[in-house]
Amino acid sequence: MKYEQINSELFKKNRKKFMAEMKPKSIAIFNSNDIYPISADSTMPFQQHRDILYLSGVDQEESILLLFPDAIDKKSREILFVRETNDHIAVWEGAKLDKNQATAVSGIESVYWLTDFDKIFFGLMTEAECIYFNTNEHYRQSVETQTREDRFILKCKNDFPAHRVAKSNPILQQIRGVKEIEEIKLIQYACDITEKGFRRVLKFIKPGIWEYELEAEYLHEFIRNRSKGFAYTPIIASGNNANVLHYIENNNQCKDGDLILMDVGAEYANYSSDMTRTIPVNGKFTKRQRQVYEAVLRVKxxxxxxxxxxxxxxxxHIEVGKLMTSELIGLGLLDKADVQNEDKDWPAYKKYFMHGTSHHMGLDTHDYGELKTPMKPNMVFTVEPGIYIPDEKMGIRLEDDVVITEEGTPFNLMRNIPIEVEEIEDLMNT
Structure with missing residues (x-):
């Protein structure tokens, strides 16, 4: 891993919060992700399942976390299973965590090799009455691949049909949505790396540059600051490409007079940042571009x-829609008749601003977090309004990452990333 090791106290707190919500005599199991094949002997780079990472800090494949707060033997209340390392693995892949290192990373004293899992798990299931399965219930999930968790659930249901079943996800949505101070610092660090990338790119952009060249400049800056790279697939969209919300080809040339929308964010220690800036390719906004840009900025x-x-x-979201409606009327894109005759299920402003304004941020770019209950301090949200005008070959979105505070004044983790028109123009032209 490129990042500095995270203090295990964070993972101890996270496990304590999770176990406090478990039913009596219950076991919870969390599996690492698979390593996914491409073809031949090629695989995709390993990405740890965020839930086991959140609860243990272990960032390697073939790991299992077992939580059983009511276990008779205190040593069995938290158990970590990791892949046994050897000289052959060390030579070909690099050494894996040994038991002492796994304890140092996670704060878990009971560490076993993965080959011991079935025997230990069976013994503990004779004490348990219920098992928590870790299913993916994120509101945006659309996964079709069978995961390591899926295979475990099928096997467990077959092997232990008499046990009651519960879901881990509602607990994780509740606790992962409210960040610990250590997590906010990690997200801030990711945002700071993103800032370095953006400032680098501001000096690099000029008419004739290609979108993929800008993507490469971001990646260079991210990796040299101990990031693995992008927290999500970057969008570098010049001209009319900005009106495709998930444009990721990044293969067009940036033309004089166009704007370029860049939705990019660095990860750090598996925590995400999520930034969008829209800037003029030639370093100077036109009057109309500035007019629309400043409308988006006011809404943000x-x-x-x-x-x-x-x-x-x-x-x-309803209130943000009202703000956007007012701005679109001011820009001459809507009139009062459009608003009076709008479909309440698809308000008039949606013609030019069709996506949501905010989502939870954290270990996942679209992170876990409750959405139907009141917002709480230490939740981290994006704020990302946009106005998209295909007829004018212009799409403008601005996005920052913001912490909700106890005092009520939101704290912008991207406060140092240039966003005002004058600042951007000055930086691009000096």
Missing amino acids: NDATNMLVPGTLWADY
Whole structure:
């Protein structure tokens, strides 16, 4: 791993929060992700399952976490199983965690080799009455691949048909959505790396540059600052490409007079950042570009101020829609008749701003977190309004990552990343 080892106290706190919500006499199991094949002997780079990472800090394949707070033997209340390393693995892949290292990373004293799992698990299941399965219930999930968790669940249901079943996901949605201070610092670090990438790119952009060249500049800066790279597939969209919300080809040339929308973020220690900036290819906004840009910026700033404890996500989006409607009328894109005759299920402003304003941020770019209950301090949200005008070959989105605070004043983790028109133009032209 490129990142500095995280203090195991974070993972101890996370496990304590999870186990406090478990039913009596229950076991919870968390599996690492598979390593996914490409073809022949090629595989995709390993990405750890965020849930086992959140609860243990272990960032390697073929690991299992077992939590059983009511186990008779105290040593069996938290158990970590890791792949046994050997000289052959060390030569070909690099050494894996040994038992002492696994304890140092996770704070778990009981560490066994993965080959011991079936025997130990069977013995503990004779004490347990219920097992928590870790299913993916994120509101945006659309996974079709059978995962390591899926295979474990099928086997467990077959081997232990008399046990009751519970779901880990509701607990994880609750606790992962509210960040510990250590997590906010890691997200801040990822945002700081993103800032370095953006400032680098500002000096690099000019008419004739290719979108993929800008992607390469970001990646260079991210990796040299101990990031694995992008937290998600980057969007580098010049001209009319910005009106394709998930444009990821990044293969067009940037033309004089166009804007370029860049939705990019560095990861650090598996924590994400998520930034969008839209800037002029030639370093100078036209009058119309600036007019639309500043409308988006006003919506972003006003939406940010709504991220306070007690806010309901659904109500928040309605209020942001009202702000955007007002701005679109001011820009001449909507008139009062459009609003009066709008479909309440698809308001008039959706013609130019069709996506949501905010989502949870953390270990996942679209992170776990409750959405139907009031917002809480230490939740981290993006704020990302946009206006998309295909007829004008212009798409503008601005996005920052924001922490909800106890005091009620949102804290912008991207406060140092240039966003004002004058600052961007000055940096591009000096």
